[in-house]
Amino acid sequence: MPALPRIRRTLPAIVAAAGILATGLLADPAVAEEKPTLTVYTYDSFSADWGPGPQLKAAFEKTCGCTLDFVGLEDGVAILNRLKLEGPSTKADIALGLTSDLIPEAKATGMFAKSGIDTSGLTVPTGFSDDVFVPYDYSYLAFVYDTETVKTPPKSLDDLVSGDPGQKIVIEDPRTSTPGLGFLLWMKAVYGDEAAAKWKALQPRILTVTPGWSEAYGLFTKGEVPIVLSYTTSPAYHEIEEGTERYKAAGFSEGQYLQIEVAGILKDSPHAELASEFLAFLVGKDAQSVLPTTNWTLPVRGDVELPAAFSHLVTVAKPLLIDADTVAKNRRAWTNEWLQAVGAR
Amino acid sequence: MNTRTDRRIRIGAGIGAALLAIAFLLGGFVVLLTAGGQAPDFESLALDPYVRAIFGFTLLQAGLSTLLSVLLAIPFALALHRLRFPGRRLILRLFLLPQALPVLVGALAVITIWGRNGVVSEAMASLGLPRLEIYGLSGILVAHVFFNMPLAARLFVSALDRVPAEAWKLSGQLALPSTTVFRLVEWPALKSALPGAAALIFMLCVTSFTIVLVLGGGPAATTLEVAVYQALRYDFDPARAIGLSLIQIVLTAAVLSVTLRFGRDPAGGFGLGGKARRFDAAGPLRGLLDPLVVAAGTLFVVSPFVAILVSGLAADLSRLVTEPAVIDAAATSLAVSLAAACLSLLVSTLVLMAIEALGRGPRQGVAARSARNLLELATSLVLVVSPVIVGAGWFLLLRGFTDVLAAGPYVVVATNAVMAMPFIVRIVGPALREANAGTGRLAESLGLTGLARLVFVEWPVLRRPMALAFAFAIALSFGDLGAIALFGSNDFVTLPYLLLQRMGSYRTADAAGLALLLGLITIALMAIVERGFIERRDIAV
Numbered sequence A: 001m002p003a004l005p006r007i008r009r010t011l012p013a014i015v016a017a018a019g020i021l022a023t024g025l026l027a028d029p030a031v032a033e034e035k036p037t038l039t040v041y042t043y044d045s046f047s048a049d050w051g052p053g054p055q056l057k058a059a060f061e062k063t064c065g066c067t068l069d070f071v072g073l074e075d076g077v078a079i080l081n082r083l084k085l086e087g088p089s090t091k092a093d094i095a096l097g098l099t100s101d102l103i104p105e106a107k108a109t110g111m112f113a114k115s116g117i118d119t120s121g122l123t124v125p126t127g128f129s130d131d132v133f134v135p136y137d138y139s140y141l142a143f144v145y146d147t148e149t150v151k152t153p154p155k156s157l158d159d160l161v162s163g164d165p166g167q168k169i170v171i172e173d174p175r176t177s178t179p180g181l182g183f184l185l186w187m188k189a190v191y192g193d194e195a196a197a198k199w200k201a202l203q204p205r206i207l208t209v210t211p212g213w214s215e216a217y218g219l220f221t222k223g224e225v226p227i228v229l230s231y232t233t234s235p236a237y238h239e240i241e242e243g244t245e246r247y248k249a250a251g252f253s254e255g256q257y258l259q260i261e262v263a264g265i266l267k268d269s270p271h272a273e274l275a276s277e278f279l280a281f282l283v284g285k286d287a288q289s290v291l292p293t294t295n296w297t298l299p300v301r302g303d304v305e306l307p308a309a310f311s312h313l314v315t316v317a318k319p320l321l322i323d324a325d326t327v328a329k330n331r332r333a334w335t336n337e338w339l340q341a342v343g344a345r
Numbered sequence B: 001m002n003t004r005t006d007r008r009i010r011i012g013a014g015i016g017a018a019l020l021a022i023a024f025l026l027g028g029f030v031v032l033l034t035a036g037g038q039a040p041d042f043e044s045l046a047l048d049p050y051v052r053a054i055f056g057f058t059l060l061q062a063g064l065s066t067l068l069s070v071l072l073a074i075p076f077a078l079a080l081h082r083l084r085f086p087g088r089r090l091i092l093r094l095f096l097l098p099q100a101l102p103v104l105v106g107a108l109a110v111i112t113i114w115g116r117n118g119v120v121s122e123a124m125a126s127l128g129l130p131r132l133e134i135y136g137l138s139g140i141l142v143a144h145v146f147f148n149m150p151l152a153a154r155l156f157v158s159a160l161d162r163v164p165a166e167a168w169k170l171s172g173q174l175a176l177p178s179t180t181v182f183r184l185v186e187w188p189a190l191k192s193a194l195p196g197a198a199a200l201i202f203m204l205c206v207t208s209f210t211i212v213l214v215l216g217g218g219p220a221a222t223t224l225e226v227a228v229y230q231a232l233r234y235d236f237d238p239a240r241a242i243g244l245s246l247i248q249i250v251l252t253a254a255v256l257s258v259t260l261r262f263g264r265d266p267a268g269g270f271g272l273g274g275k276a277r278r279f280d281a282a283g284p285l286r287g288l289l290d291p292l293v294v295a296a297g298t299l300f301v302v303s304p305f306v307a308i309l310v311s312g313l314a315a316d317l318s319r320l321v322t323e324p325a326v327i328d329a330a331a332t333s334l335a336v337s338l339a340a341a342c343l344s345l346l347v348s349t350l351v352l353m354a355i356e357a358l359g360r361g362p363r364q365g366v367a368a369r370s371a372r373n374l375l376e377l378a379t380s381l382v383l384v385v386s387p388v389i390v391g392a393g394w395f396l397l398l399r400g401f402t403d404v405l406a407a408g409p410y411v412v413v414a415t416n417a418v419m420a421m422p423f424i425v426r427i428v429g430p431a432l433r434e435a436n437a438g439t440g441r442l443a444e445s446l447g448l449t450g451l452a453r454l455v456f457v458e459w460p461v462l463r464r465p466m467a468l469a470f471a472f473a474i475a476l477s478f479g480d481l482g483a484i485a486l487f488g489s490n491d492f493v494t495l496p497y498l499l500l501q502r503m504g505s506y507r508t509a510d511a512a513g514l515a516l517l518l519g520l521i522t523i524a525l526m527a528i529v530e531r532g533f534i535e536r537r538d539i540a541v
Helices: A003-026 A053-064 A076-089 A100-108 A157-162 A178-205 A213-221 A234-242 A272-282 A285-293 A308-312 A324-343 B003-035 B042-047 B049-082 B088-094 B103-114 B119-126 B137-161 B165-173 B178-206 B210-215 B224-233 B238-261 B284-314 B317-322 B324-359 B366-384 B387-399 B404-446 B450-478 B482-487 B495-504 B508-533
Strands: A037-043 A067-073 A094-099 A134-146 A169-172 A206-210 A227-231 A247-250 A256-266
Touching: A037 A076, A037 A272, A053 A067, A053 A272, A053 A285, A067 A076, A076 A094, A076 A100, A076 A178, A076 B224, A076 B404, A094 A100, A094 A178, A094 A272, A100 A178, A100 A256, A100 A324, A134 A178, A134 A234, A134 A272, A134 A285, A157 A178, A169 A178, A169 A213, A178 A206, A178 A213, A178 A227, A178 A256, A178 A324, A206 A213, A213 A227, A234 A247, A234 A285, A234 A308, A256 A272, A272 A285, A324 B049, B003 B238, B003 B324, B003 B366, B003 B387, B003 B404, B042 B049, B042 B238, B049 B088, B049 B137, B049 B178, B049 B224, B049 B238, B049 B284, B088 B137, B088 B284, B103 B119, B103 B137, B103 B210, B103 B284, B103 B495, B103 B508, B137 B178, B137 B210, B137 B284, B165 B178, B178 B238, B210 B224, B224 B238, B224 B387, B224 B482, B238 B366, B238 B387, B284 B508, B317 B324, B317 B508, B324 B366, B324 B404, B324 B450, B324 B495, B324 B508, B366 B404, B387 B404, B387 B482, B404 B450, B404 B482, B450 B508, B482 B495, B495 B508
Parallel strands: A037 A067, A037 A094, A169 A206, A169 A227
Antiparallel strands: A094 A256, A134 A227, A134 A247, A134 A256
16 A cells, blocks of 8 residues: 555654644743843834934943843834733833823723832923823924925914815824824814814825824825824934935914823832833933934923924924823723714715 | 444544534633623614724625626636636636735735835826825725635636536537627626625625735724724723624624525635637637736736735845844744644544544434534634634633733634634545545445554545645645734734734835745745645646
């Protein structure tokens, strides 16, 4: 019978494959390490090569005797989603990149501990104080446009909403990203109960809704779309890094929504002290001087010198901010309202 | 051991395997629903305009995708069948590729050709025409047609191949004009395959995940499948995820029952084309049109592959293949897909053998019939309970007990394994039937049982189809994004997941390079597996 040798030839291969799988797949890759590893959940543009992550890592590791590990998620809100998903078994020691809007919701998870950082010396517009979350930078949301294709930029939110639907914009998803959530709140702050109707009016202009800021900004710089939801500080990036003034932020007469970015320590972190050290480092002068030209945001310290490009950004006369407790109470309802307005066909 | 014991063992093992598969597919949800606390509020879901919009969009995109795929496949299949030229077989083989290619790679390829900065848009822009908009419905449709038009075309060609040779001879002898040949010979053949093909494609498009996720472009173009994923990963709203999943299950069950009414196998269509010879003469118009149609259709299907090859080669491949993240992801993918394929092949074969063993039993009582139904249900239930839904159920269930993301690899392997079952059953099943029809009785009378029966009766016949099924299962798992999208984390990254991440951060060159690697590894794996099991002379299918 010819069949027998054949099966003899192939059977060992199958068994071997199964064996390799069992060991390869199930083995825990954890290797004993001497130094403690501080794991920081953040958004991907923070941890990226071009973001502040690598510089902060190098600077902090010089003194901490530890390994600093940034884990980049889609965007700020996704960090909170991930923590809720993982629950207490999360590997994160620090969550970095939530906004002040999300603080009550983050506290409600019961997963965060007091920071032990004195934030009274930090300066944030509209003021900020919290014993759990530490503000590390802030910025104002703005629609950034390409001056080569947009000749008459919107001067107000109304202009944007009622503008030419042929001229597309790209925004971020409020369920995953902080600028997306910020824009949702911006619309709410300006239009109140009319927000849903205004979203419907804006809907035809929206080319696509991306999960995070990086995707949206990528589409914009690749020329797929002429207007993107970003920050008033974004043009400084193009001026400093690319030497071009082609991209501008549009100042809106209704005001710009304020985004205060915060970081917090997880309660179950085995490295609480180290985590606290990192937060102190984050609001220290060295780290604060790194953020403006890597994260492209504004520092929370008055003693940081900003490059000249920051002096001719859109000036914000009226910062908008919805009280965080109101946000926490209404976020799901407002998100559903948004889904229904933008998702309707 | 006598033959009766052997039969009992086979039936028992098969039923055990089937129950395991069913328990895995439904387990997560049944426990969640019965344990309470997570029961969805169906009334508010049904009244939610957004849920209605998603439901409507799911049906709309699937309907349009099916219509376009079938309408484009018919002229192509007719032209290809009429033409006789050396590359015909190659085209049919190329048309298998979209089925084997990871969906994510295909989606990326479609963007490269049809995107706003794609080849077609560039050409149109240089002619002063507006660029194409790929995001939303149009992109989903283009991608679905890319994946399903070839499938429909292959089903139609094989329907035409089944036309008796006499019909072609007669049409030639009577010198029938091509319209008459179409009316009398071709159309009836196409018509027989049409409902099955349309229903299959509709089914595939209703549950399409990756394409909608990548090309959908936000809430305006979301399907139920994607909404389930978003309810978990975007909103973390378990009740909503369960509610949407159940709506999706009801929808797919309805579609599948309609599909089965047409009497066509929803996972069929793997033939490579017969040898029908045609004698009807081509008119001058058709003689000109046919090659054009075949060329256009082939270009549509092949161009994305070329795009992936070109843009992939332009990427920094040498850096990518030495990057630890890429190597880790590839190793993880390899382990997951091999484990899933082994598991799937084992479970499917056990179930199939039990079905066969039941068939050769002495009497066909109610028990035998219900056992048979159970076995068949196990192999195709995954068509109703899609991978994302299975994953969502287990995700929510496991969350109550353990670190979900640590349990991820097991759930992903099991999900990929059940995903491949319908395909494996369709490939291996007929061969097993053939084996038992041929030598089954002889084996019974010789009292062959156990391993000996496996080795002498089943293995020689099953070897080839099993290799093909194994290769398919590997390809399916290697390119899968549905299960990993839920369970992926920084500690568990497969190649498609890494590719999605790189696409997300718009590192397009990296994404193109990874897509090329993913595509090449998939095809190489399939080739190695097929070759490992099949002798040289067998390969030239």
